Amino acid sequence: xxxGFDDYLAQIEHGLEDPRHIAVVRLTWSAGKWDPDxxxxxxLAEEVAGHFIADPSLLPTLGGLRNRADGDxxxxxxxxxxxxxxxxxxxxxxxxxxxxxxxxxDVP
Numbered sequence: 001x002x003x004g005f006d007d008y009l010a011q012i013e014h015g016l017e018d019p020r021h022i023a024v025v026r027l028t029w030s031a032g033k034w035d036p037d038x039x040x041x042x043x044l045a046e047e048v049a050g051h052f053i054a055d056p057s058l059l060p061t062l063g064g065l066r067n068r069a070d071g072d073x074x075x076x077x078x079x080x081x082x083x084x085x086x087x088x089x090x091x092x093x094x095x096x097x098x099x100x101x102x103x104x105x106d107v108p
Contacts, residue, residue: 011060021058024051034088041092048092049099056105 015021028048031041052059100107 008060011057015058015060018055018058021051021055024048028092029089031092032089036087036091038088041088042095045092045095045099048096049103052096052100053103053105059100059105059107 015025024047027044031038031044034041097107
């Protein structure tokens, strides 16, 4: 397990206390079955990004990877794992990441 995995799990547990967060996560995962051009993806990206902008502590990150020499490579592997099977989720993730970056939130 990578360093910081316990912190990652603590972040996940923190989100379990928030019913809106759980609903947003469920919607995000369901988007994996959507066509990447589905117009709901853009709308959901706005909602999810707004959710994390309002409370960045709910954004799960593997902070332990940042301190590793191979951290960027590992983060890239985790981020892109299974993209071929979930093209809708892949597009959604990219849009969320763009919106978070535009809002000044540091995401790997």
